[in-house]
Amino acid sequence: MDTEVEIKFFVSRKAGEKLPELLKNYQICTQNEHDLQNVYFDTSERLLKKRGIGLRVRSHDGKNEQTIKLRGSVVGGLHQRPEYNEPIAGIQPELARFKGDIWPEDLSLSEIQQALIPIFSNDFTRQTWVIDINGEGLVEVAFDLGEIHSKGQTEKICEIELELLKGHEGLLFQLGQDIATLPGARLVNVSKAQRGFALASGVTSPPVNLSFVPIASTDTVFAGLQQVFSFALQHWQYHEHLYLQHQMPALSNMRDGVHLMHQGLLLFSPYIPKELRVTWLADLNWLSSKLKCIDRYYALSTLTADKGNYIKKLEKIKPLRQQLKAELKTLPHYKQMKRLFTSERYCKLVLNISAWLVGLSKMTPPTDHPSMAEFAKQALDNSWQELQSSPLVQASELSSSQYIALQGLLSRNLMVGLCLGGDSEPQKRDNFRFPWLDILQGMTELKLLKPIYDYLETEQDEEAQEKILKWLKRKEGSLLLAMDQSRQQALTHPVYW
Template identity: 40%
Template sequence: MDTEIELKFLVTPELGEQLPALLQPYHISQQDQQHLANTYFDTADLALGSIKAGLRIRSQNGQMEQTVKLAGSQVGGLHQRPEYNVPLTVHSPDLSLFAADIWPEEVNVEQVQQRLQPLFSTDFLRQRWLIILGDTEVELALDSGEVQAGYQREAIHELELELVKGDVSQLFKLADELVKAGGLRLGAVSKAQRGYRLAGFGAAPQLQMLEPLPLTQTDHCEQTMVALLHKGLAHWQHHEEGWLAEPGERLEWLIQLREGVSLVHQTLLLFNDQVSHRVNSGWIDDLLWLQQQLSWLDRAQMLAYLTADKGHYLRRLDCQSSVLSLLEEQQQQLPNEADIESLFYSARYGRLMLGLTHWLYRQDWRAGLAAEQAAGLAAPVAELAQQRLDESWHVLRHSALGEEQLTGERYIQQKGKLRRNLMVGLCFSTLYSPLDSIGFRMPWLDILRGIEDLDMLSPLAEVQESLEENEAGELKSWLSRKQQFLLEALEQSRRQALQLKPYWQ
């Protein structure tokens, strides 16, 4: 049995062409090119897929080998899975050739064997380089071809870096150098997963709202921190994959991607005392950079709503047509599909994902801990939760949201602060009674939605200057009524919310 430790990247065709030149500075002990044909098998009810196992037969130079990969772990684009290989003489899988003890107890191997059928295939050209890095060997495999299921086909452009032996940090170091060229994106979805989807046995990515992490009073800080970081990263990558699978106008996928990024950042802030001295400042800076790169999404949401259904929101305005035209001009200035895809394949984005993945894999926060910090990691998370929720509530109460009365502009300025506050609550909410936590959070969520509705009027205020005098006057009057209505509702909600008793005290 081997345990694969590998990084998987999706690559642009341009990077694939540059790769041989990028590898020239390294000591290459072997280099070859292979044509690989693989057929993947499972039962009609996915008996193997349900236990996260994959079975394939690989044909290469007239030789055949069957491989089963069992459930492993994944962090970002780093994959670790137990792998078993045996040679075959016929192109038909035979599970009895594997040792019986590799299978989970619930698997009836004989029954699965009788029901196996081919589901999909992959056919690709693999260029391989074996890189020597001191005592470490890393195999690079550049794959170009396609996944096929019936008449359905999907292109393969992937780069895998597999640790053959030695130090996994050298694997990351090599990957980091390659990422600097751009054109690489850490891949969370394997060829097999893509094949299952193509064959109709796996659902396309579905949009998901960010849900609270289930916690108990006995969970400790380190356990919770790691779980929150993994949850944020998984949410982030899931929506990155979803957008790339069908980009177009799917703005909501990018909004949820940003939610995953925000959860990762907020988690690092919440556990700052435990991890700050071990966080690599390079990828932390990149995390802040990415949030800035995504800041346009608020404006995009506003404009998408205002222009939906040919400007239905503006239907009572005589100047609807003129306003709609100006808003659509603003939309044209936003990042487009090519800009977003370029971001996902950029060197800095790749460095961020790789740095965060490496940090999680190495569990860097443990190195060099003082006794007090180690105790903090092992302490019950409930103690930290109460402290952080108290701090967050104090900040909120002493912000403009705690003042006697706010203008529309002041409300809008508090949007980011309120979002961060609500994210803190989301991180720890399941430690408390759902009735109490939801009852406290809902009014503040309503206030956030009210602020977002108020901010949505901002693009309309900006276009007034470009309208004819009579149209500008009509829009100004309409905006004034809308703003007054929203402000009155916000003031009422805020007064009620400020009277609520914190559920964690």
């Protein structure tokens, strides 16, 4: 058995052209090029995939090799998987050639063998260089260019993989800093196999709302902080990938992962080992500033979507829709966001967070930390006291602007719950959180009205002004009434921790 340890980058074709020149800065031990044909097998019910088992047959240079990859781990962008390889004569897998102890006991190999079918294939040219990193270890650099095929559908492959052959994982991230300077480089946590199965299924993965971090109250604080940061980066990278596949709503979900990363730093800063410095905070703040446009973009997109159904009663005021659409065009669009997510600074940010997480996972857990249960209770108490002392709880009535001004505070409070409340009693927890989530949604809807208020300042027609203002006040009044009712309901529920 081998354990594959690697990091992966999606890159542009131009990056492949520049890669040989970049690698001249290192001692190149060997260099090769192969055309690889790969077929991935499973049953029609995906019995192997459900067990975290990948089965591939690779053909190159007149030889065939079957490979089993077991479910490993992904920390940030670092992939680690047990891998078993066996030469075979043909291109049909022969499961009996693998050692029996790698299979789950309740899996019938003979039944699986009979039911195996090809699911997808990928064919690519692989250029490889084995390089010596300053005498500390060896890394294989692979540039893959080709396609994934399934059911008449194709998806491009243009990737650089860095696989550790000898030495410590830090060498991958060290070399990764140079790879990040190549055009279009983006650190990813999705494999060719995952992309192939997705293509074969014909089903596009949907965006998912940020959920509770799976931390048990019996965990240590050190384990909890690792879980929060890993969870945040996974959510972030998953939705970055969806957005770049043209799923536009995923951008907001991606930002939630970035915000969770910030919240983790605020919550756990006293327990982050001093020797593991957070050198990437300034770049995280830079990214957050770049994503601030999302709320305005969402508001303008909603107001102008579906022929302006949201503002249907104002449809006769054509300059309103024209101005909203004109402003929408000035905001960062897909191509600009793609340039951001394939920029050197962004790639190095994700790379540095991943390296930091790997360093964290290698450290010996401190023995002087409080229990997770004790830490969670204190942190939730502190967050709740901050919310209780705010106008969101104290005031009998709040205006639109007051609600919107308190959105950040409420968002942070609810995110503390996502970090630390996963092991609480679900019914009690949900009863407490739901009214506050309704208020947060109301704050988002109030922001939809802001571009129309802004338009009022430019409207010269008094009749149109009056009509728009009347519509705005009705919408706003309805939202404020519902939010005040939710506030009253929220304050009747006891805390869940």
